[in-house]
Each structure stands twice: as structure tokens, then as C-alpha cells.
Amino acid sequence: MQLAREELEQAYKQMKTIREFEEHLHREIMTGSIPGFTHLYAGQEAVAVGVCENLTEADFITSTHRGHGHCIAKGCDVIGMMKELYGKADGLCKGKGGSMHVADMDVGMLGANGIVGGGPPLATGAALAAKLDGKGSVAVSFGGDGSCNQGPVFESMNIAAILNLPSIFVYENNRYSEHTHCDYVIASESIASRVEGFGIHTVKANGFDFFEVHEVMKELIAKAREGNGPCAVEFETTRFYGHFEGDPQNYRAQDELKNDRENNDCITIFKDKVTEAGLLSDDDINKLDEEVNSLIEESVDQAKKSPLPNPEDVTTDVYVSY
Amino acid sequence: MTEKTYREALTDALFLEMRRDENVFVMGEDVVGGTGSPHAEPGFVGGVFGVTGGLHEEFGLERCIDMPISEAGIAGTAAGAALAGKRPVAEIMFCDFMGLCLDQLMNQAAKFRYMFGGKATCPMVLRTTYGAGMNAASQHSQSLHPLVTAIPGLKVAMPSTPADAKGLLSTAIRDDDPVIFFEHKTLYTISGDVPDGEHLVPFGKARMVSEGDDCTLVATGRMVSFCENAAQALADDGITCDIIDPRTTSPLDEDAILDSVEKTGRLVVVDETPPRCSFASDIAALAAGEVFSSLKAPIKQITGPHSPVPFAKELEGEFVPSPTKIRDAVSEVVNFK
Numbered sequence: 201m202q203l204a205r206e207e208l209e210q211a212y213k214q215m216k217t218i219r220e221f222e223e224h225l226h227r228e229i230m231t232g233s234i235p236g237f238t239h240l241y242a243g244q245e246a247v248a249v250g251v252c253e254n255l256t257e258a259d260f261i262t263s264t265h266r267g268h269g270h271c272i273a274k275g276c277d278v279i280g281m282m283k284e285l286y287g288k289a290d291g292l293c294k295g296k297g298g299s300m301h302v303a304d305m306d307v308g309m310l311g312a313n314g315i316v317g318g319g320p321p322l323a324t325g326a327a328l329a330a331k332l333d334g335k336g337s338v339a340v341s342f343g344g345d346g347s348c349n350q351g352p353v354f355e356s357m358n359i360a361a362i363l364n365l366p367s368i369f370v371y372e373n374n375r376y377s378e379h380t381h382c383d384y385v386i387a388s389e390s391i392a393s394r395v396e397g398f399g400i401h402t403v404k405a406n407g408f409d410f411f412e413v414h415e416v417m418k419e420l421i422a423k424a425r426e427g428n429g430p431c432a433v434e435f436e437t438t439r440f441y442g443h444f445e446g447d448p449q450n451y452r453a454q455d456e457l458k459n460d461r462e463n464n465d466c467i468t469i470f471k472d473k474v475t476e477a478g479l480l481s482d483d484d485i486n487k488l489d490e491e492v493n494s495l496i497e498e499s500v501d502q503a504k505k506s507p508l509p510n511p512e513d514v515t516t517d518v519y520v521s522y
Numbered sequence: 523m524t525e526k527t528y529r530e531a532l533t534d535a536l537f538l539e540m541r542r543d544e545n546v547f548v549m550g551e552d553v554v555g556g557t558g559s560p561h562a563e564p565g566f567v568g569g570v571f572g573v574t575g576g577l578h579e580e581f582g583l584e585r586c587i588d589m590p591i592s593e594a595g596i597a598g599t600a601a602g603a604a605l606a607g608k609r610p611v612a613e614i615m616f617c618d619f620m621g622l623c624l625d626q627l628m629n630q631a632a633k634f635r636y637m638f639g640g641k642a643t644c645p646m647v648l649r650t651t652y653g654a655g656m657n658a659a660s661q662h663s664q665s666l667h668p669l670v671t672a673i674p675g676l677k678v679a680m681p682s683t684p685a686d687a688k689g690l691l692s693t694a695i696r697d698d699d700p701v702i703f704f705e706h707k708t709l710y711t712i713s714g715d716v717p718d719g720e721h722l723v724p725f726g727k728a729r730m731v732s733e734g735d736d737c738t739l740v741a742t743g744r745m746v747s748f749c750e751n752a753a754q755a756l757a758d759d760g761i762t763c764d765i766i767d768p769r770t771t772s773p774l775d776e777d778a779i780l781d782s783v784e785k786t787g788r789l790v791v792v793d794e795t796p797p798r799c800s801f802a803s804d805i806a807a808l809a810a811g812e813v814f815s816s817l818k819a820p821i822k823q824i825t826g827p828h829s830p831v832p833f834a835k836e837l838e839g840e841f842v843p844s845p846t847k848i849r850d851a852v853s854e855v856v857n858f859k
């Protein structure tokens with residue numbers, strides 16, 4: 201644990217912001233005020249934040265349908281995101297993207313993605329662009345255990361390997377591809393063992409522990425920046441909610457979620473570690489919690505007040521010029 | 523002006539655009555050829571149809587990238603690189619292989635700008651070949667421009683002459699939207715005058731191939747010359763035609779087509795695809811909806827049948843619209859009572 205106090209505060213604040221963002225959505229979706237399909241990231245925060253705290257705005261990420269955490273961790277404006285999820289005209293994507301397509305080119309966030317394995321080919325392209333530019337930027341593709349079974353993901357790993365690209369393939373194994381267990385849908389012993397077959401340096405790590413994520417990624421990302429080619433990580437993690445909001449989750453063990461919340465909550469683990477080590481106090485944590493809560497409240501307040509899109513804008517932004 | 527083949531005109535455009543903008547690079551299967559071979563120097567292929575030949579000598583293997591046989595990977599890598607500020611020109615050897623990369627075109631490249639609220643651009647070109655005429659059978663002969671023309675967010679170009687091949691490809695590379703660029707594989711060897719130096723042909727502006735009074739013929743790619751052949755024969759019977767080559771099916775120069783149909787009162791659309799939900803049916807619907815009162819005869823669509831493209835010469839010949847079929851269709855509408 202060699203992080204400075206500001207870095208610890210930043211990491212906690214980011215994880216907590218994701219958690220509260222998702223908890224708010226979980227409550228709000230029940231009221232019917234959030235349109236469409238929503239897939240919550242709560243439980244996996246240590247991965248998104250542990251990865252992205254090693255990135256700059258010049259680096260790229262691609263995400264999945266479960267993308268809110270990656271977006272916040274990469275620096276997307278939280279208020280703009282909340283407005284987007286409420287389908288408002290001044291949302292980050294003008295109400296045209298919604299939960300599954302939040303993106304912000306200005307911070308290198310190349311989009312959440314409705315296609316689970318849609319991101320890795322794009323991140324491979326961004327990594328190629330980074331290599332051609334030669335400025336040391338990298339591209340990270342986030343994917344789940346479900347995405348690892350789509351063919352374009354295999355093609356991307358092979359391309360990244362043969363072209364020696366600064367690509368980092370992050371696999372967040374939360375055990376379930378939609379409603380089906382990873383042990384059934386993944387033929388190899390693990391995602392990691394499969395990825396190794398592409399000649400890509402791969403590690404398995406504990407995604408419940410921010411510090412492990414951060415340390416593993418720090419080393420891998422530094423190597424990728426130096427031109428050592430792609431790498432991959434399989435993180436063990438869990439999601440606290442269903443595949444989508446409304447999923448009854450009857451494919452999970454009876455006490456699985458309770459156990460995960462009690463023993464595998466990455467935010468609790470983080471808090472315990474930093475307070476026991478005397479790096480942050482309970483008061484420090486409480487203060488950060490207050491900041492996060494007021495940000496989420498402010499985002500909801502603004503999102504509710506924001507104007508609805510004008511129906512005439514259905515045809516704007518299809519092309520740059522046409 | 524220099525006389526060049528369609529293939530040479532395309533290569534010319536690539537050289538000029540790669541010199542002009544270092545963000546432009548080419549990628550695809552065997553676009554160089556031989557990369558990594560212990561037995562040969564790279565460069566002996568230059569694309570299986572020869573369009574990217576010689577580029578690597580000037581621009582190096584960094585900007586002329588041989589890719590594995592991974593169409594989804596190629597299209598996705600191009601889309602991602604474009605999103606990150608590059609101008610990739612990716613080659614998919616046959617448009618039939620777009621089946622392997624459609625997600626990256628249809629769900630990714632086409633939709634970034636819209637989904638992301640107008641804040642992203644994806645200036646990629648996907649060059650591909652299409653069309654029957656080489657007995658290449660069902661998986662190497664299709665004309666799939668209707669498929670991508672139907673997807674908002676994509677632009678679709680299909681040059682019919684060497685000059686347009688150069689001008690449209692140059693425009694495609696400079697365009698900030700994703701462009702699917704269809705090269706008819708039987709046209710690579712045709713020759714024609716091509717402007718030297720910079721030559722840009724705007725998208726959405728049809729080429730008036732010939733002018734006449736009795737019927738409007740609309741066709742793209744190889745079918746344009748078939749229409750010209752038919753029109754020459756019809757001229758002997760005293761029938762003259764407007765022949766319109768839209769050049770790009772998206773955006774579409776609707777005005778050029780509608781103005782012509784208003785003038786001639788008759789429309790024959792020619793396309794070497796099956797008939798259903800096709801470019802031909804699209805143009806027919808456009809004219810029927812907009813200039814119905816000008817029509818003196820039913821609109822005719824000359825297309826292939828509702829079948830895959832066959833292999834044997836006799837069958838393939840039957841599939842592809844012929845100048846004779848076009849001539850007969852024009853005679854029929856002109857003589858309609």
C-alpha cells in the first residue's frame with residue numbers, strides 16, 4: 201500500500217460514487233422513471249477504479265452493457281451521466297445513448313456497449329492508433345465472463361498480439377453470463393488460461409481488493425506503455441444485482457448475495473484496510489461519503505429538472521455531414 | 523488527364539491521400555502480402571485485386587498492415603482507430619465476408635456519432651469488392667450494397683468509372699463518417715481518363731451518363747455500362763434515355779432521379795441484386811411516391827432473381843441483368859399504352 205492520501209481519497213470517492221449511483225438507480229428504476237434496460241455495476245467497483253486510476257485522459261477504454269462504473273472511473277461527468285439515464289436532452293449523449301451507450305471522447309471513454317464483446321475490437325483499434333502516434337497511450341477493454349466467448353474478442357486478442365499493441369484486456373468474471381454460470385459456458389479451465397493461448401501475458405487477480413487490482417494494473421499498464429505488447433487480467437468479482445434490473449436471480453445460491461455483501465464488498469474491504477492501517481480515519485470516510493451523497497443528490501435533482509429531448513432531434517447527429 | 527484502369531485510379535487515390543494525411547493507413551488481408559514470410563520480402567500481393575500494390579514501399583509496413591483472416595477484427599480495429607483519431611482504409615476482400623464483421627459496421631461504426639450525442643466521429647473507409655461475372659459462385663459474387671445502404675450512419679459509394687473510382691475514394695477517405703466503398707470486381711481492368719493530382723467527387727451528386735427524352739435509367743457500378751449498351755441499341759429505334767449513375771447510394775441524389783423521371787415520364791432501375799428490399803425497389807418507391815403523376819408507364823425493375831448467385835456461366839449469365847433485358851424493359855415502358 202504505497203498510495204498517497206489524496207490517491208486513497210480519490211479511489212474511495214470514485215468507488216463510492218459508482219456504488220451510490222447504482223444504488224440510486226436500483227431504487228429509482230422501481231418507480232418507472234428510468235427508461236429502458238439497465239445493468240448495474242455495484243459490487244465490481246474495485247476493478248473499474250483500480251484500473252482507471254492508472255490511466256490518464258490520453259488513454260482509452262471500452263466498456264460493456266454494464267458500463268456505468270467504467271464511465272465514472274474514467275472521468276465521465278456524473279451529472280451528465282445521470283441526465284442521460286433519465287433520457288434528458290442535456291444528458292452526456294443528449295438522451296440518444298442511454299445506459300448502454302454512455303461515452304465521452306474527451307476523457308478517452310469510447311463507449312459502453314450493448315454488444316458484450318463489441319468493445320475489444322474497438323480498443324484494439326484505439327491501441328493501434330496509440331501505437332502509430334507513439335506517445336505511450338494504452339487502450340483497455342473491459343469485458344465480462346460472457347464477452348470472452350464472442351469470436352471478435354478472440355480476433356482482437358490475436359491482432360493485438362501479432363501487432364504488439366498497447367492493449368490491455370480486462371475480464372471481470374462475476375460468475376454469470378446473464379443467467380448462466382461461467383463454469384458451464386467457458387470450456388477452458390479459466391478465462392486466463394484461454395487468453396494465454398494467444399501468447400498474451402495474463403494474470404489472475406482478486407477483484408474484490410482495490411489494492412491488488414491497482415498494483416497488478418500499475419505494472420501491466422506500465423509495461424504496455426513501454427511497448428511490450430498486450431496483456432490481460434482475469435479478475436474474480438461479483439455483481440450485487442441481477443444481469444438486468446428486474447432479474448429475479450433465481451440462478452444464484454440462496455445466501456450468495458448476502459455472503460457477497462457481507463464478505464466480498466470491495467468498498468468495505470477498502471475501508472477496513474485503510475482505517476486499520478491508520479491511513480484514513482472514520483471521519484475522513486464519513487466526509488467523503490457526504491461529498492458523494494451530495495453529488496448523487498445533485499445529479500438526480502438536475503436530471504429530474506432537465507428538459508426532455510425535442511422529438512425533432514431524432515434525425516440530428518446521424519452523420520457529420522449528409 | 524491520364525488514361526488509367528479502375529484499379530490504377532484507386533491506387534492513385536490511396537497514394538495521394540496517404541501522402542496528404544499521415545493519419546491515413548491501409549489494413550487488410552494481404553494488402554501488402556508476404557509480411558512475416560521467411561521466404562519472401564513483403565509486397566508481392568498488394569491486395570488480392572492489386573489495389574494496394576506498392577504502397578508499403580513508400581509508407582512502410584507501419585501504415586500498410588497485413589491483417590490475419592479476421593474480418594470482425596479488421597472492421598473493429600478500423601472503427602476503433604477511427605474513433606481514436608486515425609483515418610483507416612480497411613479492405614474486406616469480398617463484400618460477402620461482411621457477414622463476419624457486420625456487428626462492427628452495423629452496431630458500432632454506424633452508430634457511434636448518434637449514440638454518443640454527436641460527439642464522436644468515425645472516419646473509416648471499408649473497401650470491398652462486389653458483383654457477379656467471375657463465376658465465383660454464391661459466397662464471392664453478391665452485391666450487398668442494399669444491406670449497408672439501409673443502415674443509417676453509414677455512407678455507401680460504388681464507382682462505375684476509373685475517374686469516379688479515384689474521386690470517390692479520395693472523398694471517402696476525407697469524409698468524417700464511415701464509408702463502405704464497393705468496387706466491382708469486373709471493373710478493375712476497364713480504362714478511362716482520370717484527372718491527375720487531387721480529384722474529389724462529392725457524395726450525393728449523381729453523374730448524368732447520357733441524356734435523352736423517353737426513359738430514365740438508373741444504375742450503379744457495372745450496370746451503368748450495361749445501360750449504355752442498351753441505350754445505344756435503343757437509339758437505333760429512335761428511343762433516347764437519361765442514364766443516371768447515383769455514384770453513392772447513401773447519400774442519394776434524389777433530385778437528379780426525380781427531375782429526370784418528371785421529364786421522361788418513365789423509369790427503369792437496374793441492379794444486379796435479388797429484387798426484394800433492394801436498391802431498385804428503393805428507387806422505384808421513391809419515384810412512385812414523389813412523381814407519380816408524371817409517370818406514363820409502370821416502373822420497371824431489372825434485377826437478378828430471388829436466388830443466390832450461381833456458379834456455372836449459363837446460370838450466372840441468367841442471374842445478372844443483361845443489356846438485352848434492359849433494352850426490352852425500356853421498349854416495353856416506352857410502348858406502354
